[in-house]
Amino acid sequence: QKEVEQDPGPLSVPEGAIVSLNCTYSNSAFQYFMWYRQYSRKGPELLMYTYSSGNKEDGRFTAQVDKSSKYISLFIRDSQPSDSATYLCAMSFRGAQKLVFGQGTRLTINP
């Protein structure tokens, strides 16, 4: 079993829809939770990060962490075709220099 599980999709939704992306993890010691976005043929870029549990909002994006369920989510409101990319969740321990990534979910927003 991988430390971080993420449904690879692909996920295809119409423009304007609310998108929900999720990851589960097995190691309760993870404290930092990140979402990276990777466009085709590009490197990943940090979208959002959350420390410990709770919600964080940034524009159309909301990240949620539920440590009791070992479950994290990324919501995208009013999705745009430019949001089409692979979304990777990542986690790390406090003080660690290492990120553990999920497999990534390939998302397509159809105009």
Add this chain to the structure above:
Amino acid sequence: DTAVSQTPKYLVTQMGNDKSIKCEQNLGHDTMYWYKQDSKKFLKIMFSYNNKELIINETVPNRFSPKSPDKAHLNLHINSLELGDSAVYFCASSQQGQGAYEQYFGPGTRLTVT
């Protein structure tokens, strides 16, 4: 200005050859990484260097040897290439003390071994 750059962008070579990938960052970060992304998009850390010192080596075959001449550069040399080495290799950097979460990735080097 490119923050993290890698060369070459594409590399096609035959089994058994030796090849190198170079990485440079101009962000002033003190930690650099090599990741491997397989065909299923799974991104896995291989090595991490902090101020030219190896701090993470994730059970990577000895055929892979990283070298950090200074904290702005991290190169990856691969000996005796195998078919299974075909993947996209990403270099990344971050600033220690700010947590590993904010890593800046290069554009990747797509390695194909035939």
